[in-house]
Amino acid sequence: MYVSDLALNDFRSYREVVLALEPGVTAFVGQNGQGKTNLVESVAYLSTFSSHRVAADAALVRQGTGGAVVRAKIVHGDRPTLVELEIVAGKANRARLNRAPARTRDVLGVVRTVVFAPEDLELVKGDPGHRRRFLDELTVLITPRLSGVRSEYDKVLRQRGALLKSAGAARRRGGRVDLSTLDVWDGQLARAGAQLVTARAQLVRKLRPHVAAAYDQVSAGQGAARIDYRASIDVVDETPDLDAAELADDSAAGDAARGAVEAREEALLDTGAVTQRLLDAMGRLREREIERGVCLVGPHRDDLVLSLGTLPAKGYASHGESWSYALALRLASYEVLREDEASPWGRDGEPVLILDDVFAELDSRRRERLAGMVAHAQQVLITAAVPEDVPAALDGARFDVHGGEVTRA
Ligand SMILES: Nc1ncnc2c1ncn2[C@@H]1O[C@H](COP(=O)(O)OP(=O)(O)O)[C@@H](O)[C@H]1O
Ligand SMILES: [Mg+2]
Known part of the structure; x- marks a missing residue:
C-alpha cells in the first residue's frame, strides 16, 4: 500500500498543507523544528491512533485551535481508500471512510505503518512499558x-x-x-x-x-x-x-x-x-x-x-548493538505485516515505512545496510536535516520543509 495524498488542517504546526505523494522513496528535508516529523507523524497516527512522540492527543492539535483533521488517500493495489480523522483534544476521534462516517476501529488497519525513530533505542534500553507498547501496537494493526x-x-x-x-x-x-x-x-x-x-x-x-x-x-x-x-x-x-x-x-x-x-x-x-x-x-x-x-x-x-x-541486550549491549537490535525489531515488524495473509488487503497490505531522522543516528555501515534492506519497500517516507543524511540507495522524491511550507524540490 502507499499514501497518494495527504492533507492536514491544524495538525501540529500546520494550519493547512496538501501533498501529493508517490510510491517509492520520498524524503522530507529541512532544518530542525521546521515540521518534518509532524508530517510523517500524521501518517503514523492514522495507522495506530497514537504517536511515537506523545501519549496525549492534545499536542497533535495546533495550538490555539479546537481540533485537527488528517486526510489521506491510501492505495491498496489499485483500490484507493479515503481516510479522514478528526482529532479533538480530550474527546474521542471522529472518523470517515470514503466520505461516510465510520467507527474509528474500522479505520484501524487501513493504513499500516512501521515507524523507525530515534526513540526506538528505548525499545532496547528502556522500561518494559516500551516493549509492551511495541507488541500491542503491532498486535492491533x-x-x-x-x-x-x-x-x-x-x-x-x-x-x-x-x-x-x-x-x-x-x-x-x-x-x-x-x-x-x-x-x-x-x-x-x-x-x-x-x-x-x-x-x-x-x-x-x-x-x-x-x-x-x-x-x-x-x-x-x-x-x-x-x-x-x-x-x-x-x-x-x-x-x-x-x-x-x-x-x-x-x-x-x-x-x-x-x-x-x-x-x-x-x-x-x-x-x-x-x-x-x-x-x-x-x-x-x-x-x-x-x-x-x-x-x-x-x-x-x-x-x-x-x-x-x-x-x-538491556544492560549489556553496546550503543551500536542496541541500535542494530532496535532496527531489527522494526524490520521484523515490517516482515510480519507483509506476510500477514489474513489482512483484508491481502498482498497489498505491505506497510508504509517511515524513517524519522534515524540515519543521522547511525554509523555509516548500519546506515548503508538499513538503506539496502528498505530500498525496495513499496513506500518509504524519510525525514532528514540535510540531504547528505539520506543514503544514496534511497534516492527518490524530495520535499523541502521550511517554516511550515512544504515544497517539492
Ligand atoms: N500542537 C502544536 N501547535 C503548534 N506548533 C506545534 C505543535 N506541536 C509542535 N509544534 C511545533 O512544530 C515544530 C516541530 O516540528 P517537527 O516536525 O518536530 O520538526 P522537525 O522538522 O525537526 O522534525 C516545533 O517548532 C513545535 O513548536
Ligand atoms: Mg523531527
Missing part, C-alpha cells in the same frame, strides 16, 4: 478487534487498582473490606488480560525468526538475537515463596533451559488456561496486592526479553 480488548484491560486495571488501594486503606484503619467486588474485577482482568497475553505470545513467535535474520543482516553477522515473552504469570507460578519473589517490572533474561522456555511459551497460547492461571495468581497474591494497592500480575507486568547470544 494485525487484529484491530484487540484494540477494544486493550482499552478494556486498561480500564479494568485502573478500577481494580483503585479498589485495592481503598481496601488497603480501609484495612489499615481496622475497617472491614468487602472482597466480593474485587472478585468481579479479578474475573474481568483475567479474561481481557489472557487475550492480550496470548496475542502477544503469538506475535513473538512470528517476530522471532525475522528479528534474528534482520539482526544478522544489520550487524553483518555480529551476533545472535533472540526474543522471548516473559509473562508475570510465569514468575508467580514458578515462585513458591511469594514473599521472596521478585515481581519487579524489570525481569532479567530467563536463564532456564531452552526447553523450559519453549514449554512456557506454548502454555501462553491457550487463552482459557491463561485466564485460569491469572485468576489463581490473583488469589495467591491477594494479601500482597491489598497491602501494596497495585495489580501485581497480568500483561501490564510482562516483558519482551531481548537476548544477544547468552546475554540480555
Whole structure:
C-alpha cells in the first residue's frame, strides 16, 4: 500500500498543507523544528491512533485551535481508500471512510505503518512499558478487534487498582473490606488480560525468526538475537515463596533451559488456561496486592526479553548493538505485516515505512545496510536535516520543509 495524498488542517504546526505523494522513496528535508516529523507523524497516527512522540492527543492539535483533521488517500493495489480523522483534544476521534462516517476501529488497519525513530533505542534500553507498547501496537494493526480488548484491560486495571488501594486503606484503619467486588474485577482482568497475553505470545513467535535474520543482516553477522515473552504469570507460578519473589517490572533474561522456555511459551497460547492461571495468581497474591494497592500480575507486568547470544541486550549491549537490535525489531515488524495473509488487503497490505531522522543516528555501515534492506519497500517516507543524511540507495522524491511550507524540490 502507499499514501497518494495527504492533507492536514491544524495538525501540529500546520494550519493547512496538501501533498501529493508517490510510491517509492520520498524524503522530507529541512532544518530542525521546521515540521518534518509532524508530517510523517500524521501518517503514523492514522495507522495506530497514537504517536511515537506523545501519549496525549492534545499536542497533535495546533495550538490555539479546537481540533485537527488528517486526510489521506491510501492505495491498496489499485483500490484507493479515503481516510479522514478528526482529532479533538480530550474527546474521542471522529472518523470517515470514503466520505461516510465510520467507527474509528474500522479505520484501524487501513493504513499500516512501521515507524523507525530515534526513540526506538528505548525499545532496547528502556522500561518494559516500551516493549509492551511495541507488541500491542503491532498486535492491533494485525487484529484491530484487540484494540477494544486493550482499552478494556486498561480500564479494568485502573478500577481494580483503585479498589485495592481503598481496601488497603480501609484495612489499615481496622475497617472491614468487602472482597466480593474485587472478585468481579479479578474475573474481568483475567479474561481481557489472557487475550492480550496470548496475542502477544503469538506475535513473538512470528517476530522471532525475522528479528534474528534482520539482526544478522544489520550487524553483518555480529551476533545472535533472540526474543522471548516473559509473562508475570510465569514468575508467580514458578515462585513458591511469594514473599521472596521478585515481581519487579524489570525481569532479567530467563536463564532456564531452552526447553523450559519453549514449554512456557506454548502454555501462553491457550487463552482459557491463561485466564485460569491469572485468576489463581490473583488469589495467591491477594494479601500482597491489598497491602501494596497495585495489580501485581497480568500483561501490564510482562516483558519482551531481548537476548544477544547468552546475554540480555538491556544492560549489556553496546550503543551500536542496541541500535542494530532496535532496527531489527522494526524490520521484523515490517516482515510480519507483509506476510500477514489474513489482512483484508491481502498482498497489498505491505506497510508504509517511515524513517524519522534515524540515519543521522547511525554509523555509516548500519546506515548503508538499513538503506539496502528498505530500498525496495513499496513506500518509504524519510525525514532528514540535510540531504547528505539520506543514503544514496534511497534516492527518490524530495520535499523541502521550511517554516511550515512544504515544497517539492
Ligand atoms: N500542537 C502544536 N501547535 C503548534 N506548533 C506545534 C505543535 N506541536 C509542535 N509544534 C511545533 O512544530 C515544530 C516541530 O516540528 P517537527 O516536525 O518536530 O520538526 P522537525 O522538522 O525537526 O522534525 C516545533 O517548532 C513545535 O513548536
Ligand atoms: Mg523531527
